[in-house]
Amino acid sequence: MADTDDLRFQNDQPRIHPSAQLKGVKLGKYAEVGERVILRDVTAGDFTYFERHSEGIYADIGRFCSIASNVRINALEHPMERLTTHKISYRPNEFFRYQGIDNAFRARRQAKRVNIGHDVWIGHGAVIMPAVKIGHGAVIGANAVVTRDVAPYTIVAGNPARLIRPRFSDDVTARLLQLEWWDWPSATIFEAIPDIQSLSIENFLAKWETRGAG
Incomplete structure (x- = not known):
């Protein structure tokens, strides 16, 4: 549903x-x-x-x-190793005709x-x-x-x-990473909200570690 x-x-x-x-x-x-x-x-x-x-x-x-x-x-x-850090070196098309964007620089950014x-x-x-x-x-x-x-x-x-x-403590952090609550179905998160609001993190984990993904 x-x-x-x-x-x-x-x-x-x-x-x-x-x-x-x-x-x-x-x-x-x-x-x-x-x-x-x-x-x-x-x-x-x-x-x-x-x-x-x-x-x-x-x-x-x-x-x-x-x-x-x-x-x-x-x-x-910006390309600090070049003559200028100005965008004229990687977007010359904004200032001159017949000068295209520097695709190699864009690929560097995308990477x-x-x-x-x-x-x-x-x-x-x-x-x-x-x-x-x-x-x-x-x-x-x-x-x-x-x-x-x-x-x-x-x-x-x-x-x-x-x-x-x-x-949190190292133990609580490890348990939270194991819990992966962000992957729970929306209906489970809906059910858990009152406990998120009222329980300590240790008590929340104790209650939900074995049932959250369900």
Whole structure:
């Protein structure tokens, strides 16, 4: 049964603000794209949302990610080894006739995709640099500049972003990664919400580790 056939659920189609610009984008169920968001060659999983004025290119983003306003995912990498870092070297077609885009430079950019796991929270104004991988459950602080991979269930912040602390103990983190709750059917997540709201993480795991996927 589709979610939309079940009265417990809202329409599961992505919600896209009319001012958003999307090209080559694949969105999961219940995904949301806010005002003036710009996405190019991006996949985003179920329930993931982008707040206003965020941008992303060449990125694969998991389910249940919370992306705040003014976030930049896979910020443009300029060719510092060339005579000039200006876009005249890789997009000369914007200034001259008979000069095409530099396809080799574009391929270089495309090869450095950003990979963001499930249930990641990216704070206001954060910048994710090319080729970075962010693990499940991680938290990126506001205005952070992420230049290196981020481990699952850790909190990073600053410029450049540095580890602040893990969200949970190593044991709880391992159990959460084993749980893979983001893959549960929507009906199971619906049932679990009261426990998500009221139980400690340890008690939630104790209750749901053996029944969640069902």
